Amino acid sequence: MIKVGIIGATGYAGGELVRILSAHKDAQIVWYGSRSYIDQKYADVYRNMFEIVDAKCLDDNMEELAKQADVIFTATPQGFCASMMSEEILAQTKIIDLSADYRIKDVATYEKWYGIAHKSPQFIKEAVYGLCEINREDVKGARLVANPGCYTTCSILTAYPLAKEGIIDMNTLIVDAKSGTSGAGRGAKVPNLFCEVNENMKAYGVASHRHTPEIEEQLGYASGEEVLINFTPHLVPMNRGILATEYATLKKEVTYEEVKAIYDKYYKDEKFVRVLPKDVCPETKWVEGSNYVDINFKIDSRTNRIIMMGAIDNLVKGAAGQAVQNMNLMFGLPETEGLELVPMFP
Ligand SMILES: NC(=O)C1=CN([C@@H]2O[C@H](COP(=O)(O)OP(=O)(O)OC[C@H]3O[C@@H](n4cnc5c(N)ncnc54)[C@H](OP(=O)(O)O)[C@@H]3O)[C@@H](O)[C@H]2O)C=CC1
Numbered sequence: 001m002i003k004v005g006i007i008g009a010t011g012y013a014g015g016e017l018v019r020i021l022s023a024h025k026d027a028q029i030v031w032y033g034s035r036s037y038i039d040q041k042y043a044d045v046y047r048n049m050f051e052i053v054d055a056k057c058l059d060d061n062m063e064e065l066a067k068q069a070d071v072i073f074t075a076t077p078q079g080f081c082a083s084m085m086s087e088e089i090l091a092q093t094k095i096i097d098l099s100a101d102y103r104i105k106d107v108a109t110y111e112k113w114y115g116i117a118h119k120s121p122q123f124i125k126e127a128v129y130g131l132c133e134i135n136r137e138d139v140k141g142a143r144l145v146a147n148p149g150c151y152t153t154c155s156i157l158t159a160y161p162l163a164k165e166g167i168i169d170m171n172t173l174i175v176d177a178k179s180g181t182s183g184a185g186r187g188a189k190v191p192n193l194f195c196e197v198n199e200n201m202k203a204y205g206v207a208s209h210r211h212t213p214e215i216e217e218q219l220g221y222a223s224g225e226e227v228l229i230n231f232t233p234h235l236v237p238m239n240r241g242i243l244a245t246e247y248a249t250l251k252k253e254v255t256y257e258e259v260k261a262i263y264d265k266y267y268k269d270e271k272f273v274r275v276l277p278k279d280v281c282p283e284t285k286w287v288e289g290s291n292y293v294d295i296n297f298k299i300d301s302r303t304n305r306i307i308m309m310g311a312i313d314n315l316v317k318g319a320a321g322q323a324v325q326n327m328n329l330m331f332g333l334p335e336t337e338g339l340e341l342v343p344m345f346p
């Protein structure tokens with residue numbers, strides 16, 4: 001049995017980790033880490049866990065937790081994991097960080113986009129970017145995994161095969177993405193109040209959202225060139241889900257069958273990536289509660305552009321599900337263990 005500690009177990013991503021890991025047959029949660037609910041029963045924080053989790057919340061003492069757990073998930077704000085990290089911790093346990101602290105290889109880029117100083121840049125190089133479908137082999141041997149962002153998981157996986165095969169002009173890529181409000185976390189913030197979000201839609205972080213350099217870096221590795229994109233996120237009045245619509249100019253004339261063959265080359269055997277039938281557009285409802293990424297595309301020969309679409313559940317494939325997929329790889333378990341979650345509907 002793998003002993004698991006979760007720091008930030010009382011947040012939305014941490015709560016989803018608890019939900020998924022509670023049904024994982026090879027994992028046992030030994031630490032429900034919190035800042036605000038120390039010594040309170042976890043099931044009093046999340047009553048969906050009544051009679052499922054009996055434990056009380058503990059603190060965020062990562063050094064102590066490292067002695068007890070085989071793996072620690074940090075589902076905490078940006079900067080926390082980096083401020084705690086040490087060689088001693090990594091010698092005792094594995095870390096899967098759900099924040100952005102180790103996602104971006106260039107520390108100056110991280111500090112510029114996140115507006116904080118990185119407290120342990122010495123570990124950035126060894127951290128593996130945990131986008132399982134792309135970095136599977138590296139994840140298997142990792143001590144420290146940087147779990148990708150929610151918008152980024154969706155945006156990168158949707159465009160990756162075409163970037164890799166060089167059929168789109170990467171510098172024409174526009175990513176227009178929408179997210180449900182759970183993406184903003186559980187902390188009380190005025191812009192996320194019911195009256196602000198309900199019956200409303202808005203763009204935010206225009207030309208400045210911190211997921212931009214993460215998408216650019218990963219698609220840059222795929223295409224082998226420097227990539228600059230426009231990324232515009234939107235907040236929409238739903239709980240979960242991300243829909244990314246991506247536009248790029250085609251470098252040459254291609255048919256539906258040729259592009260479909262490219263997606264199949266990369267994703268045919270991927271359990272969690274579903275390339276939908278021709279003309280079916282992904283919808284967030286069809287992936288809700290699951291670890292699936294639904295993808296499709298349409299060629300617009302009139303404008304010589306291709307429109308790619310992807311949908312995920314931000315808390316599952318965009319956070320906790322992908323983190324558990326990474327854990328499974330790191331511990332040599334079947335990649336799907338605990339993740340055979342059938343999408344819920346309606
Ligand atoms: N929500 C999402 O869809 C996604 C989130 N992420 C990332 O996951 C991480 C957590 O996000 P999310 O769950 O949404 O956020 P929440 O605000 O819902 O939860 C934050 C968690 O971190 C704890 N916490 C807050 N401040 C500190 C601190 N200074 N030190 C230690 N612990 C602290 C909180 O504890 P307490 O509540 O007990 O005070 C809570 O458990 C973030 O890095 C986020 O970017 C990544 C992908 C998707």
Ligand SMILES: CC(=O)N[C@@H](CCC(=O)OP(=O)(O)O)C(=O)O
Nearest residue numbers: 098099100149150179180183184
């Ligand atoms: C709707 C909403 O506010 N979404 C968050 C998503 C980012 C997130 O959760 O952060 P990481 O994926 O980088 O860890 C945001 O835009 O900041």
